[in-house]
Amino acid sequence: MTILVTGGAGFIGSNFVLDWLKTSDEPVVNLDALTYAGNLENLASLQHDPRHVFVKGDICDRALIDQLLATHQPRALVHFAAESHVDRSIHGPGAFMRTNIEGTFTLLEAARGYWSALPAEAKAAFRFHHVSTDEVYGSLKPSDPPFAESNPYEPNSPYSASKAASDHLVRAWHHTYGLPVVTTNCSNNYGPYHFPEKLIPLMIVNALAGKPLPVYGDGQQIRDWLYVTDHCAGIRAVLAGGRLGETYNIGGWNEKANIDIVKTVCALLDELRPDPAGPYSRLITYVTDRPGHDRRYAIDARKIERELGWRPAETFDTGIRKTVQWYLANADWVSQVQSGAYRDWVAKQYD
Ligand code: NAD
Numbered sequence: 001m002t003i004l005v006t007g008g009a010g011f012i013g014s015n016f017v018l019d020w021l022k023t024s025d026e027p028v029v030n031l032d033a034l035t036y037a038g039n040l041e042n043l044a045s046l047q048h049d050p051r052h053v054f055v056k057g058d059i060c061d062r063a064l065i066d067q068l069l070a071t072h073q074p075r076a077l078v079h080f081a082a083e084s085h086v087d088r089s090i091h092g093p094g095a096f097m098r099t100n101i102e103g104t105f106t107l108l109e110a111a112r113g114y115w116s117a118l119p120a121e122a123k124a125a126f127r128f129h130h131v132s133t134d135e136v137y138g139s140l141k142p143s144d145p146p147f148a149e150s151n152p153y154e155p156n157s158p159y160s161a162s163k164a165a166s167d168h169l170v171r172a173w174h175h176t177y178g179l180p181v182v183t184t185n186c187s188n189n190y191g192p193y194h195f196p197e198k199l200i201p202l203m204i205v206n207a208l209a210g211k212p213l214p215v216y217g218d219g220q221q222i223r224d225w226l227y228v229t230d231h232c233a234g235i236r237a238v239l240a241g242g243r244l245g246e247t248y249n250i251g252g253w254n255e256k257a258n259i260d261i262v263k264t265v266c267a268l269l270d271e272l273r274p275d276p277a278g279p280y281s282r283l284i285t286y287v288t289d290r291p292g293h294d295r296r297y298a299i300d301a302r303k304i305e306r307e308l309g310w311r312p313a314e315t316f317d318t319g320i321r322k323t324v325q326w327y328l329a330n331a332d333w334v335s336q337v338q339s340g341a342y343r344d345w346v347a348k349q350y351d
Pocket residue numbers: 006007008009010011012013031032033034035036037038039057058059060079080081082083084085099103131132133134163185186187188189190195
């Protein structure tokens with residue numbers, strides 16, 4: 001048996017592949033286009049592992065997907081590949097429409113063709129697992145209850161609109177064609193291999209470089225943070241036991257304002273790598289807000305706990321400490337991803 005993973009060289013996908021092969025011997029075929037966000041260094045420990053087959057390619061390439069399905073006969077497809085950064089979607093939404101919508105459509109059609117021709121037992125066992133986000137639900141007011149699976153979709157950014165569109169496609173391919181799908185909608189992840197364009201790793205690498213820590217607007221926007229390996233465990237639980245056609249919200253029960261996240265990162269760095277120039281919080285700089293910035297996300301993760309027994313293993317305190325320690329121990333990874341393209345992005349977004 002084999003699973004096909006898309007986007008397995010990105011932040012969550014690579015954590016998922018590493019965890020999968022730690023907990024199982026089932027091989028993984030990993031399809032990734034290696035955009036700026038994909039990095040084979042994340043998978044360096046699997047370089048000589050025959051259970052991991054890496055294929056560089058695009059999820060919009062139907063012929064390639066057909067060939068991978070025919071060759072490897074996977075029992076499941078776990079779909080992570082996406083353009084994932086909200087700020088980039090504001091500067092250039094086109095790539096998001098292509099990968100997140102057209103790419104998901106291409107995978108669904110290829111999976112449908114493959115799945116329909118499977119023998120009965122393999123057909124019943126096949127799963128298409130779509131990895132999505134809480135951002136499809138829009139923005140919560142301070143007194144609103146957290147997002148449940150029944151919340152209406154109200155995406156506000158080009159990124160979240162493209163993910164919402166992909167969720168709708170997945171739902172329709174189940175409803176119309178009977179394709180055996182499950183979807184997970186997760187809150188903000190953090191942990192190792194997180195690309196330093198996102199809040200937590202950006203704050204760590206900027207602080208260590210003595211650069212400003214750019215906080216958008218008033219810094220009071222709230223996100224619900226989940227350590228990445230907890231997300232991976234949630235995906236494994238849904239893949240194994242999730243009901244077909246259902247969606248499962250995954251979250252950490254960890255609502256935090258951005259400014260508090262930044263102050264926590266600064267305090268940990270003060271403890272673990274003190275700067276003779278003074279506390280890292282001196283670098284906090286309020287900058288122009290993100291257009292259309294969602295104020296609050298929060299996940300009600302009771303369904304996945306009730307049905308599948310999943311709960312996060314990490315608290316925010318344990319997860320953020322591990323994360324900061326990982327970045328301190330992996331300065332080479334950080335400098336390797338800070339290529340010319342990364343510097344161009346930082347100049348475009350923050351100068
Ligand atoms: P990421 O940007 O770190 O990685 C995306 C990966 O997809 C990269 O390896 C990239 O090379 C690959 N990719 C992009 N376009 C491709 C294409 N056309 N064909 C093949 N591969 C392509 O993203 P991430 O943060 O790891 O997110 C993974 C998934 O989880 C996404 O679907 C995202 O929407 C979802 N998600 C992310 C978070 C989060 O906090 N990061 C939370 C909830 C859901």
